Amino acid sequence: MSATPLIQLSGVGKSYPLVQKGGHQLAQVWSRLRGTEPSHVFKALQDISFDVYKGQSVGLVGVNGAGKSTLLKLIAGVVKPTTGRLERRGRIGALLELGAGFHPDYTGRDNVFLACALMGLSRAETQTRIESILAFADIGEHIDQPIKHYSSGMVVRLGFAVATSVVPDVLITDEVLAVGDESFQKKCIAWMENFLMQGGTLLLCSHSMYHIQKLCQRAVWIDQGRMVMQGDAAEVSRSYLAWHDAKAAHVTQQNHLEKLKNSAHYQIKSWSVNGSSDQTLLTLDMGQALNIQGLVYSPDGRRPQVSVGLLRSDGIAIYGVVSEMDGYALQQNKDGLFEFRIEFMHLQLLPGKYHLRAHAMDPEGLRLFDQVECVVNVTGASRELGFCRLAHQWS
C-alpha cells in the first residue's frame, strides 16, 4: 500500500439544481457565472470522505437512488463536486452505466474508435487493439451494425472490452456485472481478479453482495446521499443486507446500526466439525467421514437455511450444498436456535489442505449472511491427480 491514496475524498458533496418553470434557466446561468449556487437544489451527496489506495478494491453498496452512481461519476471526473475536496491520481478508466458514451446510431466499430479516442488513443493505437477488444466483447459480425440494434448485454460487453483495453490504474464500474450473462460475468470477474492481482485498483458498484464480497476488500455503504458505514467488505455488506431486510419488514429503523452489530441477521452461533469446536486445524484421513453440526440464529423466528461447502485452498469451490436443495428442514431447539447436522460419508478428497465453509442463509435460501470456515487437512498417501477421487473401475 503506497503512502498517498489514488483517490481522496474529504467532505465531498454534490447538489443538483431542481428543474423549475419559467425563466429560471437564465437566472441559473447568471448564478453559475457569478459562482453561486442556485436557490433550489437537491443534495444528491453530502459529506462523503474516504480514501482509496493503490491495489485496493472498494465496493459501493446502497439502495437505488442512494447516490452511488453520482459518487462514481464524481470519482470518474464526469461530475465536479459542489462542496469538499476530491483528488484523483493516475489513469482512471470508467464504465458508467450501460455502454459509457456509446452513440446508438453508429456502428459498434465506430463507437470503439471514438471511445478509444476519448481514452486518449490515436487511430493507429486503437487499430492495434481492436482485435483483442472484439475478441473480449465477443459480438461477432454485429460489430458493423449500429449499436441501437444491440442487446443490452452486447452493449455492456463492448463497453467493458473498451474500458479495459487500456489497463487503467483505477477501474470504476457501475452495475455492469448485472447485465451480462453468466459466462460474461465470469469473464469480467476473472479479468477483475487478475487486474487486482497485478496491483490494480477497483471501484465497483453492485447490488450483488456476492460480487462485492468476492471482488472487494472494502466497502462503503451510502444511503440518502450520506455515508452510513465503511470498512471490511463482508462486514459492511452484511450490515447492509440486514438493514435492508429490516427495512423491508417495516421494522423501526431507529438505531438500526446498533442492532445490526448484535443480532439482526441470520448467523451461525456455533458449530463443530467431527465433534471438535476448535476449528483452527482439523486433520482427518482420506476416506473418513466428515460430520458437521451447528446452531443457527434467526432474527425473525423463521426457519433459516444453511449451506455447507468445501473449497480448495486457492478458493475454487469443490462442492457446496444448501439445506433447501435437499429439502432438509432445520429443527428449532428449546433456546429458539435452529440445529443442523450433515455428514459427508467417506470423504473422497485427495490429501491436501481444504477449506470447509458454512453459511447461514435466509429462509428463501437466496442470500448468504454469515460465514464460518475452518481448514481441513486431509492426510494419506495417494499418487492420484486432481483433488478428489471419482469412483472408477478398470476393466
Add this chain to the structure above:
Amino acid sequence: MGLLKGQVSALQVLWRQRNLLLALTLRDIQNRYTGSVGGALWALMHPLALLALYAVVFEAVFKVKVPNLSLGQPYVLFIALALWPWMAFQEAVMRGTTAVQQNGALVKKVAFDHELLIYSAVLSCFAIHGVGFAVVLLVLGVLGFNIHWLGLFSLLAFVPVLLLMALVLALLLGALQVFVRDVEQLLSQVMSVLFYATPILFPMAIVPGWLADAMHYNPLVHVIEPLRNALLGQGSMDIASVAGVALGSVLAFAAARAFFLRLSPYFEDMV
C-alpha cells in the same frame, strides 16, 4: 498576461487531445453521409447543384447585373465567392450551438474536455464547405470564369479569422443552449437577418451610407467582402483592417472560451 495564457492553454488542449478532436470531427463529417447511398459524393453534389440553381435563377431569370462589378464578371461568380464562406460560418455556428446538448450521452458518462465538442462541430463544417468551395472554384475556373487565383493566398488570413468568429459564437451559444433551449430557436431567426446584414448577395458599394455605417458593426463584413474582392481581383487588401479584425477575434475567442469553461462543469446537471 492572463488572456495570452488562456490562448496558450486552448492550443495545449487542442494539441494534447488532437486524437480525440480528429475522431470527433471525422465522426461529425461521417455522420452526415452515413446511411445515404451517395455517401461523400453528396459533399460534391450539393455545392454544384446549388451553384447551378443560382446560375439559372440569377443569370437566366433575373439577369442581375451588379452596377459596381468591374471586368464584366457575372453575378453567379460574385455570389459563389461569398456564399460558401458564409455557409461554412453559418452552419458551424448552428451546429456548434447544439453540439454539447446533442452529445449529452457523452457528457453524462465520460470525463473529457467539453470544448472539444464545439471545436469539432465547427471544424467539420469548415472542412465540408471548404471542400465544397474548392469544387465550386474549380468548376467556375474550368468554365472560364475570371477568378483572380492569386487571391487564394488571402484565404490564409481570412479563413482562420472566419473560423475564430464561428468559434466565438459557437462557444457562447453552445454553453447557453445547455441551460436555455430557446437559443437554438432564436439563432435561426438571427442568422437569416445576419445573412442580409452581410454583403453576400450585394457589394457594400451599393449600400446607402447610413446603412453601410450600421453594417460595419457586423464583423463578418470585414471578412466576407475583402475575401471576395481578393478573389475577384478588385482593390488591394487592407492589411491593417485584417490585422485589426484578427486581433479582435482572438480577444473575443479568449472571452468566449472563458465563458464556456465557466459553465462547462455544470453541463452534466442539465443535458
